[in-house]
Amino acid sequence: MRNKSIKEELEEASELIDVLKTQETDALNNEEVLKLRSPKIVSALSHCRICLDYSTHDIEDVLISEANKKGIVLKPKEKLYFPYVTEQKRFNKRVNEILPNLKTYLPDVYNLLESIQPYNQPRNEQWLINMIDLNNSTKHFGEKEQAKQMVSSVDIGNGAIVIDNSHNIQLNNVTVNGVTQDSTFNLGEGEILAQPSNWDIQFEPFAKFKFKESDIFITRLLDNSLAGVDKYTDELYKLLVNY
Structure with missing residues (x-):
């Protein structure tokens, strides 16, 4: 065989x-x-x-x-x-x-x-x-023909929210321990554009290619x-x- x-x-x-x-x-x-x-x-x-x-x-x-x-x-x-x-x-x-x-x-x-x-x-x-x-x-x-795209892996709150290979994401009105957060988390083009100051965020960018x-x-x-x-x-x- x-x-x-x-x-x-x-x-x-x-x-x-x-x-x-x-x-x-x-x-x-x-x-x-x-x-x-x-x-x-x-x-x-x-x-x-x-x-x-x-x-x-x-x-x-x-x-x-x-x-x-x-x-x-x-x-x-x-x-x-x-x-x-x-x-x-x-x-x-x-x-x-x-x-x-x-x-x-x-x-x-x-x-x-x-x-x-x-x-x-x-x-x-x-x-x-x-x-x-x-x-x-x-x-x-x-x-x-290929296109290069920046993406990211994001870990919020020690694994509370994990987002892999993300490109554009926005989180609004997130509730943590019953309390609604006033701030906004915004990920665009593989970069963090806005984030709450009291959030524990681990961020890792990557370059990916697609057709x-x-x-x-x-x-x-x-x-x-x-x-x-x-x-x-x-x-x-x-x-x-x-x-």
Whole structure:
């Protein structure tokens, strides 16, 4: 099976993501850093994406073996890609096009595949569709325009209020221990513009980069993609070894 190769691909992706995060750190105090290195973004995406295709080949190998045990002859496909759809009604058809009778012979693998489909993921955690779409578009159409944005992590009152990766936030009429505060907290463009003098505030600014055509922060997507692929493949191979 290809799980060892998958781990190596994920390690390469992780190293590239660390390099991109170092660029973000440098960009905080360097106005000349206006973008992350696109080749590293593309490479990190490709390392994650190829893991899905590797795993699909292993699913097919086990599927053919299980079908043969039942006297059913399945032939390996010349081209095989990870199945994904955005609508539940299309999932079964798409899987059968790529991995015929998967639900019959490997039902637990079928269920695992379905569990990570975009329609089963929260809207703010759509790593699969975003990763694949971005991988395809950068591979075929080249570099995407980026935007640099200052964001902040804010801790108010020793963890009473924690705001991560924030850009513009205003808090008015906040009640603390039953007492309404007269002052306003205002965070704009990653900087504290106004704050109550009696609040204990821990503030840490960051530079983040996103693609101009979307609100997707690049390193956040890469982190989520790496974690998602790692979790999926780990669970998959625990199932495949039982056949």
